[in-house]
Amino acid sequence: MKKLSITTIGFLILSLALSVSAESRTWTSADGSKTFEGELRSYNPDSKQVEVITGGRRLTFSADVLSEADQTYLAEQEASKPMDPDAIEEALKASEVGALIAKTKLSKLDGSRFRRTELDVVPEYYFLYYSASW
């Protein structure tokens, strides 16, 4: 039996991972008259440009031509994206409490030791718990 090289195995694993992570869905036009299958590649909420791969072709169009359900899906996909750490820091610095937090070292228990960490969201509210063991 022919042996596969490590590179080939790596490529196969990567291909499988990509095919699993790409989510194909049925897209519907705004008036509901047309549908097509495709995988979302990108969505720009500012320009409303959507990029979808369908049948090996790349389609780019405005989200306005899609159904309300598809537009909700796009908005949810966008909202679920983790924020860029630099964008989080900038957003924190724009508020009084956020600015204090941004320049302060935060820690969190990781097993039995504290590890340095940072906020991965921009909160609207801060619940401050002042306490001590003594």
Next chain:
Amino acid sequence: MERYKQELEGNTKVAFIHVSHDRSDDAAQTWAESEGFPWLTILPDDAERSGLFEYKTRNAVPHYLLVDAAGEMLANSSAAAFSKIAELTE
């Protein structure tokens, strides 16, 4: 801690931050480890210079405050803070 896990964990609108008044980072570490604190903590060495003591309305601990991002006080007790969060984020 149970209330934190039930009502705050995963709520991206609210950051729960423990500002430690312990005598040392080691003391805070020992306490946190024994209790298994799940929240963000500002250790004693960093707490003083964090500027967050400015919001305290009393010197005793434990002391709970809910402030908005602009620093406006919304609640100054644990019960009031949880109640206010439920109202603000429902």
